[in-house]
Amino acid sequence: MDFARPLPEYLIKRYQGWRATTYSENKGWYRRLADEGQRPRAMVISCCDSRVHVTAIFGADSGEFFIHRNVANLVPPYEPDGDHHGTSAAVEYAVCSLKVSHVIVLGHSGCGGVQGCYDMCEGKAPELEEKTSFVGRWMDILRPGYEALDTGDDSVRVAELEKRAVLVSLENLWTFPFVREAVEGGTLSLHGLWTHIGEGGLEAFDPASKRFMPV
Amino acid sequence: MDFARPLPEYLIKRYQGWRATTYSENKGWYRRLADEGQRPRAMVISCCDSRVHVTAIFGADSGEFFIHRNVANLVPPYEPDGDHHGTSAAVEYAVCSLKVSHVIVLGHSGCGGVQGCYDMCEGKAPELEEKTSFVGRWMDILRPGYEALDTGDDSVRVAELEKRAVLVSLENLWTFPFVREAVEGGTLSLHGLWTHIGEGGLEAFDPASKRFMPV
Amino acid sequence: MDFARPLPEYLIKRYQGWRATTYSENKGWYRRLADEGQRPRAMVISCCDSRVHVTAIFGADSGEFFIHRNVANLVPPYEPDGDHHGTSAAVEYAVCSLKVSHVIVLGHSGCGGVQGCYDMCEGKAPELEEKTSFVGRWMDILRPGYEALDTGDDSVRVAELEKRAVLVSLENLWTFPFVREAVEGGTLSLHGLWTHIGEGGLEAFDPASKRFMPV
Amino acid sequence: MDFARPLPEYLIKRYQGWRATTYSENKGWYRRLADEGQRPRAMVISCCDSRVHVTAIFGADSGEFFIHRNVANLVPPYEPDGDHHGTSAAVEYAVCSLKVSHVIVLGHSGCGGVQGCYDMCEGKAPELEEKTSFVGRWMDILRPGYEALDTGDDSVRVAELEKRAVLVSLENLWTFPFVREAVEGGTLSLHGLWTHIGEGGLEAFDPASKRFMPV
Numbered sequence: 001m002d003f004a005r006p007l008p009e010y011l012i013k014r015y016q017g018w019r020a021t022t023y024s025e026n027k028g029w030y031r032r033l034a035d036e037g038q039r040p041r042a043m044v045i046s047c048c049d050s051r052v053h054v055t056a057i058f059g060a061d062s063g064e065f066f067i068h069r070n071v072a073n074l075v076p077p078y079e080p081d082g083d084h085h086g087t088s089a090a091v092e093y094a095v096c097s098l099k100v101s102h103v104i105v106l107g108h109s110g111c112g113g114v115q116g117c118y119d120m121c122e123g124k125a126p127e128l129e130e131k132t133s134f135v136g137r138w139m140d141i142l143r144p145g146y147e148a149l150d151t152g153d154d155s156v157r158v159a160e161l162e163k164r165a166v167l168v169s170l171e172n173l174w175t176f177p178f179v180r181e182a183v184e185g186g187t188l189s190l191h192g193l194w195t196h197i198g199e200g201g202l203e204a205f206d207p208a209s210k211r212f213m214p215v
Numbered sequence: 216m217d218f219a220r221p222l223p224e225y226l227i228k229r230y231q232g233w234r235a236t237t238y239s240e241n242k243g244w245y246r247r248l249a250d251e252g253q254r255p256r257a258m259v260i261s262c263c264d265s266r267v268h269v270t271a272i273f274g275a276d277s278g279e280f281f282i283h284r285n286v287a288n289l290v291p292p293y294e295p296d297g298d299h300h301g302t303s304a305a306v307e308y309a310v311c312s313l314k315v316s317h318v319i320v321l322g323h324s325g326c327g328g329v330q331g332c333y334d335m336c337e338g339k340a341p342e343l344e345e346k347t348s349f350v351g352r353w354m355d356i357l358r359p360g361y362e363a364l365d366t367g368d369d370s371v372r373v374a375e376l377e378k379r380a381v382l383v384s385l386e387n388l389w390t391f392p393f394v395r396e397a398v399e400g401g402t403l404s405l406h407g408l409w410t411h412i413g414e415g416g417l418e419a420f421d422p423a424s425k426r427f428m429p430v
Numbered sequence: 431m432d433f434a435r436p437l438p439e440y441l442i443k444r445y446q447g448w449r450a451t452t453y454s455e456n457k458g459w460y461r462r463l464a465d466e467g468q469r470p471r472a473m474v475i476s477c478c479d480s481r482v483h484v485t486a487i488f489g490a491d492s493g494e495f496f497i498h499r500n501v502a503n504l505v506p507p508y509e510p511d512g513d514h515h516g517t518s519a520a521v522e523y524a525v526c527s528l529k530v531s532h533v534i535v536l537g538h539s540g541c542g543g544v545q546g547c548y549d550m551c552e553g554k555a556p557e558l559e560e561k562t563s564f565v566g567r568w569m570d571i572l573r574p575g576y577e578a579l580d581t582g583d584d585s586v587r588v589a590e591l592e593k594r595a596v597l598v599s600l601e602n603l604w605t606f607p608f609v610r611e612a613v614e615g616g617t618l619s620l621h622g623l624w625t626h627i628g629e630g631g632l633e634a635f636d637p638a639s640k641r642f643m644p645v
Numbered sequence: 646m647d648f649a650r651p652l653p654e655y656l657i658k659r660y661q662g663w664r665a666t667t668y669s670e671n672k673g674w675y676r677r678l679a680d681e682g683q684r685p686r687a688m689v690i691s692c693c694d695s696r697v698h699v700t701a702i703f704g705a706d707s708g709e710f711f712i713h714r715n716v717a718n719l720v721p722p723y724e725p726d727g728d729h730h731g732t733s734a735a736v737e738y739a740v741c742s743l744k745v746s747h748v749i750v751l752g753h754s755g756c757g758g759v760q761g762c763y764d765m766c767e768g769k770a771p772e773l774e775e776k777t778s779f780v781g782r783w784m785d786i787l788r789p790g791y792e793a794l795d796t797g798d799d800s801v802r803v804a805e806l807e808k809r810a811v812l813v814s815l816e817n818l819w820t821f822p823f824v825r826e827a828v829e830g831g832t833l834s835l836h837g838l839w840t841h842i843g844e845g846g847l848e849a850f851d852p853a854s855k856r857f858m859p860v
Contacts, residue, residue: 017662034413
């Protein structure tokens with residue numbers, strides 16, 4: 001472990017500033033959160049992309065959202081095979097232990113993971129097809145979304161695939177017995193969103209029209 | 216997909232407020248991030264826990280950190296077996312595609328995932344030992360951390376295990392050939408942190424003393 | 431060039447300390463900045479005054495701010511006359527080449543340049559009125575700000591003139607076609623700040639009330 | 646002035662953090678600096694480039710360095726023609742009013758302004774040759790440096806030109822009567838430096854060998 005390094009100074013400074021202001025002014029709430037444990041109302045599944053910040057968009061306070069972030073905001077299908085499933089573990093913990101009331105899947109424009117999936121499915125990214133490519137194997141989850149795309153321009157199809165990533169994740173969530181049970185029991189609802197980074201836009205999947213509509 | 220639901224009104228309101236203020240005042244930066252793509256300087260691996268917010272602690276702007284969040288901020292060992300590995304995909308994308316300069320693993324106090332692991336290893340959580348428990352199978356990654364604990368009070372050992380979760384993740388990161396290569400090539404550094412939620416504290420792993428020290 | 435002298439030893443020592451710590455711990459980031467070039471999100475125009483440090487105030491890391499510093503943080507009007515215009519060159523480079531998203535003009539209390547301008551306009555600094563006075567001719571840029579001052583105590587008027595220096599610069603920025611185009615195109619925003627050195631205060635120009643307000 | 650915008654929230658947060666920590670812990674010093682005025686020991690002339698931070702490299706405290714930053718760290722020749730000369734004003738203020746003991750010109754690797762000058766002189770950047778190009782006209786100051794380059798590879802010549810930018814500035818400083826007088830009177834010394842951003846290197850001009858040598 002001699003490879004670990006000290007934290008860059010500017011991050012230490014910023015942290016100390018946060019502690020002296022935000023923490024200090026909200027100490028009571030942080031202590032209560034620590035003493036009583038978290039009780040988030042929603043789980044958000046979003047992308048690791050540095051431009052996507054669900055806490056900013058939704059003005060979230062500490063303790064509000066249980067947030068899982070992975071490449072391309074994907075949920076794999078229910079596969080209780082004894083392997084490590086980080087996303088499924090997060091969903092299980094949120095729904096069964098924390099009993100969140102909402103699971104929100106948030107996709108976004110310009111997603112590098114989705115672009116990689118598209119290129120791979122088009123046969124233009126052989127390196128992603130290799131067994132050893134973690135990104136490639138992860139993006140396999142989105143292959144059914146690619147298969148369902150309409151024909152058209154690449155840029156239109158990629159944007160469409162970003163929204164399909166949200167829908168595939170919702171569909172896969174539905175394959176988890178405990179998710180289905182909670183939804184059918186009226187204690188959980190599922191939501192699909194997609195944000196346009198450059199425009200600051202937000203669209204929500206509307207089950208009536210089966211389309212994403214600006215909120 | 217008729218199970219999807221509209222977004223709660225209060226979240227729509229908050230989003231609209233964000234768009235009219237933060238987005239509007241920083242439109243140029245968001246557009247540039249959208250046009251030029253992200254170029255984050257660091258990847259952060261933290262817990263899904265709703266009380267942990269790395270962007271707040273470090274005063275981060277949109278575009279600064281590529282953030283992966285899973286239960287207990289764990290990184291599994293390098294296993295290129297062709298399965299879906301969400302965490303490994305995020306690490307691969309950050310290091311190989313985005314070429315981040317830092318990977319920061321951030322643990323925290325009161326971690327429910329770590330507590331579950333501890334209970335499971337102590338034989339007190341049989342439900343987590345079942346093959347179908349996603350949380351249990353995910354927390355198996357931390358078993359070597361449990362084995363290395365000193366004897367003592369449960370509460371001390373659980374807090375110690377939270378820090379071990381950071382160290383196990385760092386050790387597992389080291390098993391990824393591309394991580395090791397980047398570190399040895401001088402383009403990447405690894406950092407281990409642990410935050411005390413109630414006290415707003417932050418400790419960093421110090422490779423010299425092999426201990427976590429307050430920053 | 432035999433007039434050049436070696437660097438004072440204490441500066442060499444400090445540099446060597448920085449290289450062995452800050453540089454060494456962030457080597458990957460510095461190399462990446464060197465390889466990929468800078469991509470600052472903002473330009474800051476501040477005073478040369480040794481007491482003004484925008485990187486400290488804003489916890490900035492290497493690569494975040496493109497910083498131009500001159501006497502009294504002034505921007506002259508747009509004058510493409512073929513002469514050397516250092517400030518205009520910096521603005522042009524920031525806006526047209528780097529495409530920064532923000533230009534922040536930062537004034538400060540106790541500004542010697544502003545005091546000189548005030549004294550000169552009051553007829554109390556004849557040496558600054560001479561054609562050969564670079565400081566005097568530079569501070570001519572602020573004369574319109576002096577003309578617009580209310581009557582009152584000298585100390586109040588000087589402090590007011592420091593804030594006028596920020597406003598005059600913003601107005602002059604607006605005379606640059608490429609600045610105006612970027613602002614109107616939604617890719618750039620302009621901001622006016624003034625910092626009180628002794629109190630560590632920061633005020634921002636509020637376009638609604640047309641006053642500087644504490645942030 | 647209705648075009649001015651509020652400061653981005655993350656910068657406000659960071660500022661507030663700075664005030665609650667760094668400022669608060671050093672309040673006495675800041676107040677004294679405000680009451681007694683600055684008394685910097687050196688003037689530094691460096692580039693606006695976001696990757697160059699003289700305060701970091703030299704561990705400078707508030708009040709130590711009077712810093713002028715412009716594109717490519719250039720000083721024009723002495724031209725007391727009554728026009729606005731921002732750099733000359735800064736030099737005059739530092740030497741005549743503040744009576745600094747050192748003027749340090751700091752160049753750096755990967756300088757965009759120097760690269761532009763090189764391309765322009767090679768006839769490959771016609772847009773920089775236009776009268777209306779502020780960057781082009783500013784970089785004209787460095788043309789004598791280009792003329793003095795040895796033949797060779799472009800990349801070697803550009804790096805050489807970065808160092809020439811430091812030397813041209815030193816030579817131009819020497820044309821200012823008050824600079825020469827202070828140097829000859831033994832109250833001022835001039836220094837030339839060049840920093841390699843990616844390697845964290847620092848070289849100083851050595852008048853004996855007439856070369857830049859690592860410090």
